[in-house]
Amino acid sequence: MFSQNDKLNILVIRFKRIGDAILTLPLCNSLKLTFPNACIDYVLYEEMAHLFYGHPYIDNVITIKEDERKNLIKYLKKVYSVTRKKYDIIIDVMSTPKSELFCLFSLSSPIRIGRYKKNRGFTYTHKTKEPESLNKIDKFLKQLLSPLSEAGFNLKTSYDFKFYSTEKEKQNYRELMTKSGVDFSKPVVAFSIYSRVQHKIYPIEKMKEVVNYLIKKYDAQVIFFFSPDQKEAIQSIHKEMGNNKNIFSNIETPTIKDLVPFLENCDYYIGNEGGARHLAQGVNLPSLAIFNPYSELKEWLPFPSEKNMGLSP
Template sequence: MKILIIQQKRIGDVLLSSILCNSIKTAHPDATVDFMCYPNCKDVLLGNPNIDSILLLPNEIRKSYLSLFKFFFEIRSKKYDILIDVYGKLETNLITLFSGANTKISYYKWYSSLFYNHNLPRLSKDTQTKYGQAIDNRLLLLQPLNLDHNAINPYPKLYVAPKDNEDALILFKNHNVDTNRKIVMFSLLGSEKLKTYPLEYMAEVVEHVSKNKDVTILFNYFPSQIEDAQKIYNLCSPTTQEKIHFDLLADNLASFIAIMNLCDVIIGNDGGAVNMAKALNKPSFTIFSPHVDKNDWATFEDGKQNVSVHLNDFKPELFNKFTDKEIKPNTLHLYTKFTPDLFKDQISVFINQHL
């Protein structure tokens, strides 16, 4: 049996969708399970024993009709029996159409349902889920396979190569990181402004953590975000700045995973960094953007290992003024109401428990 999982989009999406491979391989150890993603996401799949091959769809192929159709027929030549399309956009609709797979599974969308013979409706927004909707919705895609219940594994897992671990330790040594102290990774900035906790507020959170414990602090940000990262650093007190290793950055995704694996906890904006930390079994404290549905992405919440906060938790009356479609355009205004004093006590409990 040959199975292809397709998940385009971002790192966090790809990592969460890897649970499909884990469950299928548990139920069918002899099956061939391949995974298709964009090149920038492949490192979260490396080392996973439940994935036989990683198929990459780079931009240069996507932007050329000739190359894309050639790619379609390459997929067809692999003769997959089952295709699970987690992404479900036009690009993957066409891959599905040309794949030749007998069993084609995706989420229900009226305009693409003809491409699949199993169209599964996502859980409604108000459904209480066991692991978080981002996980539970993915597990729905396994239903047509009728896997044994005991084979279902909802927990994404990352694998750190020995060489990457060694390189991370050398990096820590070069930056004079004291590994005997607890290390806090801050997911400093979101993937966009509307997913980024206000800089002055984030500086308050960094300051609060620094005062609560004698810790080492690492900042996670992209080089293109260095100006905003520097603003947060500059807002911190000199005492806190001494605890921050501002220039200790990963060169690539595999390097970040190895660095995160040496940290004790992660605190900050929702995004791929938090999802990767969870997959490394690191405690997480996540600050959600007002326009993100916490029920979707607050995975494995238990109030201890994984904790998250959302403005709606504290001031639900603010959201009564807006329709669902109006919340996103008003995100920056709502962020101003999401002051750190609302959840500082929760952070104190979190760091006292884990640090």
């Protein structure tokens, strides 16, 4: 077995939605703190990978491309090529038959940790059961790092999932927002009025009431941010609201990473719960999120406070 200060290779697997990937960052940070000389590799779907390039908790981002996701032969080739690195620790946060293949191709890895699933996980050295009544970050840390503590390592945990942009990136977005007509002398609200996931969308007509209230009471500058495929729907909603000059639907965030400097230039986040809300908390932006009936607020709103709030049915 290796020691805590060895130059280890550690693989963390969490390809799914952006919110899941963000809330796994504390696990990566905890591994970095516990094994300071380790190389942390993080497996993600290609569309969310941009957000994690250069992040201080991660040494290498390994992307699963769309064609590799959809073609089993290509996917197997990708898993095989990744696992030739010979990892000392593999943590399969996903713990699905597809993600477990990384462990199947790495049976020589001393520690292979996954979540307990009935009749699955035969390639793991440790199958861990989920603790109750904890938010997702706590669950990941307590569930997936416990085998390391039990093995005698001095575990150092962190709940941090901060995101950063450079001063130049932040300034570029401020200039872009100013050219688009945003008045920074007034409150600037990043408003998630829409979502890629249909069941996460709070009724649009009720959202319009919230927007109109913010404008009437606070003279707020409300920015409807969106991904490229949502542009038409967002601008249609803006048009329905009379193209109000306090509402902006012309500020684009082409990639998920562009949301970081954009949010850093806002005063508040309001809207549907999702990956953007987690990013808002990650850049220390006050937020109020509306949770859909299928998402447990206690799980998906880590460390609620007066600064990070959520509403749930």
